Amino acid sequence: MTVATKQTLHLISNMNRIIIALTALLACASAQVFLNQPIPLALHQPAPVREASLAHPAVVENALHEAQYPDQFRNNFYKNPHIADALAKQSWFGDKEMPVFEREADKIPRDRIVKIFKNAGFVRRR
Numbered sequence: 001m002t003v004a005t006k007q008t009l010h011l012i013s014n015m016n017r018i019i020i021a022l023t024a025l026l027a028c029a030s031a032q033v034f035l036n037q038p039i040p041l042a043l044h045q046p047a048p049v050r051e052a053s054l055a056h057p058a059v060v061e062n063a064l065h066e067a068q069y070p071d072q073f074r075n076n077f078y079k080n081p082h083i084a085d086a087l088a089k090q091s092w093f094g095d096k097e098m099p100v101f102e103r104e105a106d107k108i109p110r111d112r113i114v115k116i117f118k119n120a121g122f123v124r125r126r
Contacts, residue, residue, distance in 0.1 A: 056100065 066074070078084060093099070117123045
């Protein structure tokens with residue numbers, strides 16, 4: 001064998017190794033598709049059932065906003081457990097009272113309310 005033939009055979013064997021390595025790499029990369037498949041129904045856990053909250057969505061949203069305030073802006077008065085219990089008892093529904101989920105006042109556009117206050121003289125006109 002000549003030197004050129006040996007070099008050619010060596011080059012072909014190196015290319016075969018590269019092709020095999022690329023094929024193995026592509027096979028591993030294509031196998032990742034199966035990892036994104038949904039969980040089989042037999043292993044699927046049902047979603048936990050949450051209790052229905054009687055809190056109005058606007059009240060919940062307001063509480064979330066107030067929870068983000070820094071401590072110096074929060075009122076420590078409401079952190080007292082005795083006061084919290086007394087306020088909770090006061091807010092229980094009395095005779096013929098029921099929770100309100102859809103307030104009529106929420107249906108009034110805010111720009112209409114501002115217009116009423118401006119016409120009444122409570123807000124300065126520009």
